[in-house]
Structure formats: structure tokens, C-alpha cells
Amino acid sequence: METSRYVQLDMQAFCQATDMPAAFVIEIVEHGIVEPTGRTPEEWLFDDFSPVIARRAAKLHHDLDLEWEGVALALELLEEVRDLRAENAMLRQRLGRFIQS
Numbered sequence: 001m002e003t004s005r006y007v008q009l010d011m012q013a014f015c016q017a018t019d020m021p022a023a024f025v026i027e028i029v030e031h032g033i034v035e036p037t038g039r040t041p042e043e044w045l046f047d048d049f050s051p052v053i054a055r056r057a058a059k060l061h062h063d064l065d066l067e068w069e070g071v072a073l074a075l076e077l078l079e080e081v082r083d084l085r086a087e088n089a090m091l092r093q094r095l096g097r098f099i100q101s
Helices: 011-018 022-030 050-063 068-098
Strands: 008-010 045-047
Touching: 008 011, 011 022, 011 050, 022 050, 022 068, 045 050, 050 068
Parallel strands: none
Antiparallel strands: 008 045
């Protein structure tokens, strides 16, 4: 479920929030890791969750020595695992209503 985002960061604020140079930010946007609004880096606005994703991406890039394409895939797979775990927990809870110990 997508929540509303009210805080928007411009490129300078985003770079400060993530401690990343603009060149890194441009790369992660080009690979679809974060998706700002606006057409050019000067116009980009990032929501308040984007720095979290960007820092996670930078950690994967650095710690696992992954290219940005690999980082994008890893983040997608991690999100899918999170979603599957949440669905599994919900189904277990439903099942628990029918099974009496």
C-alpha cells in the first residue's frame, strides 16, 4: 500500500540527506532505483522515502561490489521477499483461525 508523501527534497537536499555526490544520484535514477519527479536533475524532487532506498542501494553497491543494475535487481528481490513474508504471515494468521491445537 503506497502512502502519501508530503516532504519533497531537491537534488541538493537529497545529496545532503544521503551523503552522496550528484553523479551517484544521477546513476541510481538512471537505473530506476529511485524515481524523482521532474525532467532534469535541476528539476528533480524526491519523496521522503527515497533517501532510505538510496542509502540501501549505496550499501549494496559498496558492500557487495555490485553494479547498479545488480543493485536494482537486488532491491526488487528484497522487496518481493518482504511482500511474500507479509502475505505468508497473513495467511498463517487466517489458517490459525481454522486449526485448533
